Amino acid sequence: MDPDPGPDPSERTGLLLHPQTPRSLRVRSSALQATRELLREGGLAAATIDAIAGRSGVSKATLYKHWPSRTAIAAEAFGRDMAEAVPPSDTGTTLGDLREQVRRVSAFYASPEGRVYRELVAACVQDAGGAAYFRAYFLAGRRRAFAGLWARAVERGDVRPDVDVETATDLLFGPLLFRLMTGHWPLSDDAADAVTDAALHGLLPRT
């Protein structure tokens, strides 16, 4: 069912993964597929352990042999599904690419998948095991993708080389997450552009 589980993230995350026998693979992909569907239909709240077990035909005990918690299953299912949700932008210019990335992430947050993303971030707060999966299967990929873009920009001299990539990432995308989580401001393209502009040129007046 899951045609391409992708590269094993244990290489880079140290996540303890189940040995990948054929049976295990079938179990994992059935569970993830069912979870994907449930997330789409009713958000994280619908992806209860019983619902995943019921729909996938994988028993609850087996699920807990493969994942530490339901959040972990949901995080992996979401991560595999959404890995390509925000494709790298290619506008020809560094500034265009950055602006486009922020817009796309903003649009993603505002989409139905953004709701699930928000619920996952929330669920991971109380579930360290799930958080590891969320980082391994989603966040790490996203940050890595942006890190590539940032590295190219630094190389070209288009951005300040003394700002490390973590700070740059958080400066551009943190404001969007703030709005997503606390809901005080719309996630429109204009708002995204305002953030990008402020982040690129800074808050101080041009002298």
Add this chain to the structure above:
Amino acid sequence: MDPDPGPDPSERTGLLLHPQTPRSLRVRSSALQATRELLREGGLAAATIDAIAGRSGVSKATLYKHWPSRTAIAAEAFGRDMAEAVPPSDTGTTLGDLREQVRRVSAFYASPEGRVYRELVAACVQDAGGAAYFRAYFLAGRRRAFAGLWARAVERGDVRPDVDVETATDLLFGPLLFRLMTGHWPLSDDAADAVTDAALHGLLPRT
């Protein structure tokens, strides 16, 4: 028990509040005091409805008459308690004040209270009723406080007047929330300064 409930937030939030008869006041302050203690002792998870009812002597039914959910109680208790958690900075210079504010919020996030804040943000994702209380009793106050600082800075010409206060707020504090929620980076003073520096001067090279 509740020395100063502060100005009634219904003025600005439209939150439907309980009529403040003497009995109601005693109930509210007992419940909030108990909740404060529970939050301090065991975080949001410890502040269950039963625990709040048990410790405060306020019955569950009465709690549900005054608040829509346990998240709402916790949000109000936390908000009243933490309203002064990040005092306005006064270093003499606008840049110093901004830098100090970001440092203080970063330190707050890294403190035990930051854990509760994180849990509250998470809980509000699935609880719209609680989210209203969280905004009314905590977030709104924080944003208003920063808005004052920003307005002064604009007046003095120390910051760009074309950046609206919402964008400025999110640019300076969003990165910290990003780190708090997804836990990928430490919340140190140095990290806070790096964010402030990048936000103030922007990501583009100085020409």
Add this chain to the structure above:
Amino acid sequence: MDPDPGPDPSERTGLLLHPQTPRSLRVRSSALQATRELLREGGLAAATIDAIAGRSGVSKATLYKHWPSRTAIAAEAFGRDMAEAVPPSDTGTTLGDLREQVRRVSAFYASPEGRVYRELVAACVQDAGGAAYFRAYFLAGRRRAFAGLWARAVERGDVRPDVDVETATDLLFGPLLFRLMTGHWPLSDDAADAVTDAALHGLLPRT
């Protein structure tokens, strides 16, 4: 509303009754009228204190000043209403009268009011205060009525004078209550007649 409260049962029962000022009278009759309606509509379960207070306009505190429990209110309301539910029979013969009485009680038990009667008997098991009202306002009247019939029968020599009235009452009506409470047998006229016949002639063979 309550045109005739009847003779004060405190004369014979020692029930502590409220002094009958005009206000008290209005309170009592409003409450009893509302309770009667509720009993008719939904049985004893519908006659909650809140429902009685709501419909009658008498506050809960006042209700508890006049009665010891909701069962007591229901018992009095039911008793006043049902005092005439089983009128004395007058067939011309003692045996006919006895048979008719048993039939009528059986029919009463089988009627909608019988359901309320059953619920009241049950409620009084856990509520001694209510039980006193039930006896005072219903059971005592019923037993007294039958006692009159029995006394006449004894006078006329139509029944055994060595059977005391309590035993006679219980022998004729106990079987019906047994069936009402445990529901193992229908409450038909034929069944009533079978009981009467067995009670009158005894279980031993005629020699």
Add this chain to the structure above:
Amino acid sequence: MDPDPGPDPSERTGLLLHPQTPRSLRVRSSALQATRELLREGGLAAATIDAIAGRSGVSKATLYKHWPSRTAIAAEAFGRDMAEAVPPSDTGTTLGDLREQVRRVSAFYASPEGRVYRELVAACVQDAGGAAYFRAYFLAGRRRAFAGLWARAVERGDVRPDVDVETATDLLFGPLLFRLMTGHWPLSDDAADAVTDAALHGLLPRT
């Protein structure tokens, strides 16, 4: 813990029973044992679902999977315990046996167990599910036991053959239940004998 669950009552009652896997058996017997103790200590009021769950170690959810209500649990626990509470009498004569049975039931009603019996009868009035269990686990057995005694008496010609067993049962024991439920008369041996005498010889004068 449950030494002899006895014959499965579903054979004769159609009660939907839980499949008796080993786990189910342990759950059922633990719950029933705890309920028995609670009934003994504080009557039906003490046998709350929470108390049963707490003492037996069986969770509330599981209790509700096995029984429709707490009354049902109490009825089964009481019924299994009390099945032998009124042993068949064997005095050598039919009349002696009948008299002894009525005395024993009267004594049972007057005993602490009689209080629980009374409370169960009352509780079953508002709980059809519980009533089915009460009939299946207690009443049916009692009536069956008496039916055997009655059948022998009929065979021997010691009692009227035209009185059906249901009528006979109710005539002898209904008066006792009347007194138990409405509490207007003592449950002494003498009172029991008076009932038996009146029931056997009838209320009409010997001609």
Add this chain to the structure above:
DNA sequence: CTGTAATCGAGACGGTACGTCTCGTCTTAAT
């Protein structure tokens, strides 16, 4: 009349039990 004390309506409140829900573990039998 009119003050004043009892009484009342309204409904908030603490308490207690309810029956439900989801989690993550454990048991059993089948493959």
Add this chain to the structure above:
DNA sequence: ATTAAGACGAGACGTACCGTCTCGATTACAG
């Protein structure tokens, strides 16, 4: 040996009704 099926303990949830209480308004009687 691993699995599906699902029973199970744990424990929080939100609700219902009880009987008590507080409070301010109304009433009834005494001066």
